[in-house]
Each structure stands twice: as C-alpha cells, then as structure tokens.
Amino acid sequence: MIVHLDAYAFFVSVEQAENPDLRGKPVAVGGELRGIIASASYEARKFGVYTPMPSAKAKKVCPQLIIVHGDFRRYRDYSRRMFDFAEKFTPFVERTSIDEGYFDLGSNPHTDPVTAAKRLQQRIWNELGITVSLGIASNKLVAQVASKLRKPNALVEVPAGEERTFLAPLECHWLPGVGPKLSARLREVGLRFIWQIAEAPMPFLAQVTGNYAMQLQQHARGLDTREVIADPGDAKSYGMQETFGENVTSKPFILQTLHTMADELMSKLRRDRKAARTVTVRLRYNDMRDVSHAISFPAATNLETDIYPLLPRLLRETWERHTSVRLVGLRFTNLQEAQIQGELPLDAASARRTRQYDAARLLDEMRARALPLVRGHSL
DNA sequence: TCTGGGGTCCTAGGACCC
C-alpha cells in the first residue's frame, strides 16, 4: 500500500508551532507588496483568504489577518524532520515537494498500513506540532487524492479494488494534472465528474484533450502504475525570478538584476558541481504577457566569462519598447555534471576553463566563509 | 493596492542532416 502525506497549511503550521500565540487566529504566510498568500490558516480561510490570493486583497477580505513573512530555511528544516520520521517506517520515501510525499509500506506483511500511518501522523503532531493528512491506497494517484479530500488531520483509506468507485463522484479538478484550463475545457463538453471521464468514448476524449486522453482516462478509472522512487534524482534546471515592487522601464536596471541572479545561480551550479548548456531570460510585462528568449552553448558552462556576455543580448531580444516590466527571470537548463580538474586530455581552451572554474569555486568558498563573519550570521 | 517563486513536462514549428 502507498501512503501520500500532505501537510495542512504547512508554512502557517510551522509559524504556529514556533509561536503558539498564532494558533486559532487568522494567519497567513505571504509577501507584502505585490506578494501573494502562500499559506493560510483555517481561521483565515473562513474569511475567504485562499492561496494564491494577492496579499493586498487578503488584507481587504480579512482586515485582522496576520501576515507573516516566510522563513524558508525553517520550513525546509521542519520538512526534513517530518520526512525523517517517515523514513523510520520505510526506506521507500519519495519527497515530491516541501510538504508532500509518498511512502510505500507494501513489502512488510506484518505492518498494517493504517496503524503505521496513524502512528506517523501522531508522531509528527507530537514532536513538530504539524498537522498532516494521509491518504492510503494501492497506487500513488488514488493515495494523493485521498490525502487531499478531507483536510486537515485526516486519514483516508481506499481499499484495493475500490479505486474507481472512490474517484467516480468527485469533480474533475480533483485529478492531478487537471488544472483550471483543462477543467474548464472538460466542463464545456459536459464532463464535470471523474466518472464521466472514466466512461467517455476514447475518440471523443481524444478530441478534447489530445494525447493526454489515454492517461487521463486511466487516472479517472483509478489506474496508476508509477512506483515510489526513493531517489528523485537531481534537479533539471536552476532558476530565479523576481517581481518588482513597481513596474520597471529601465533596461540597465533589469540587466543589473539579471547579473545578480546569474551570480547567485552560477554559485549554486558550482556548489553542486553542475554546468548548464542553456540560458533563458524571461520578462513579464505589465499586461502579464510572458516573453522569453534562450541561447544554448555547444558545451555546458558555469562561468561568468561565458554567461555575462549573453545577458545583454538575451535582454535585447526579449525587450519590447514602451511596455513596462513587472517580472524578470533567469533560468539555466540542460544541466550536466561540471567538467573539473583531472579530466584528460586537456586542450588549451579547456585548461583555461578549468583554471577559471577552480578560481570561481575558490571565490565562492571564500565568500561563503567570509559572509558569516561580516554579517554576523550565516546563510 | 489583482495575479509569487520554485520547478516539471509537453507541444509545435523550423533548421539541419541523411
């Protein structure tokens, strides 16, 4: 059996665990200026605060709302401890996000999944003060839906053989992969409930959802063959984006922002001994239109000398005159293991590259050591 | 006081190769 764990209002729960005064109050974690609500307490939701609602609007719907700024280091720490508990029950744990994951209890016939899940739920509450919901089913998909069905602090078990019956009466958007767009499209053609997708003739469904139709119908019938993966592997891209407090029309300012982002991302690449082959710049204009441009190198890199000259060019290609920019983003994709010293044979170019790489890494390490002394705290 | 930030995956068209 597979268990899906879903923390309830995770960020807010962590804040409440750290500061019990916040319990029982309308609390949200979110940004101030043009930010959005990332997590809202049960009390806040009663006022109509939901995610991702603009913070400004949330404050309007619920004037007494306490908005806390997120502390992602703390959330990551709680997350790690939460999944450490799960690993005491089974080595087959797959984290899918900071507050969600699967674990497979299948192999041990002496373990009753429900009893084990209850113990885990209790333990997370006792030791972390975090409320989680758990879904138990024969596959990932059904376990995930089950865990989200009756939050908070729920434990929903779907007995083997009843997957399809369980999903049938739910509205389509409960299926993972059915977001606002597809949901609306399905409704347009009269498909409102999951049972209707399960029973729809395939040619009809294919007309509506294209190549996705087969998988969608499998899911609607409660079928899913994915396994719980203990090691999800490395990230496939590194990126950053920033929404400005006010829309920006200054190209130099945006270029400066891109440089800062590039520095940070290249540091991350080097730290993880990765290099990227593709760089993408994205602008979001004041009308919420996203425009992006990308360039690929013949070989992966993580060096300023390669990346910096590209930024003005990418910005120029993405830039539209007379339109102000609300967001700028930079992303590195097509990641590879970085080539580091000791690789043979070395031609002149790659030798220079290696020296640059070592110098850059050294600089990163020096910065990492110096910063805590300079600032009085570590990152 | 409209609409964040971190990602993944898919698609479609064009270039290019054989």
Added chain:
DNA sequence: TCTGGGGTCCTAGGACCC
C-alpha cells in the same frame, strides 16, 4: 531540378504542480 520523409536539436510558449 520545385521535390520525400525520418530523426534530432533548438526555441518559444503554455499548462500544471506545490
């Protein structure tokens, strides 16, 4: 000379997830 078809890579955009 006016033309096929398969394969791969690259780019831009978009849907979706938490």
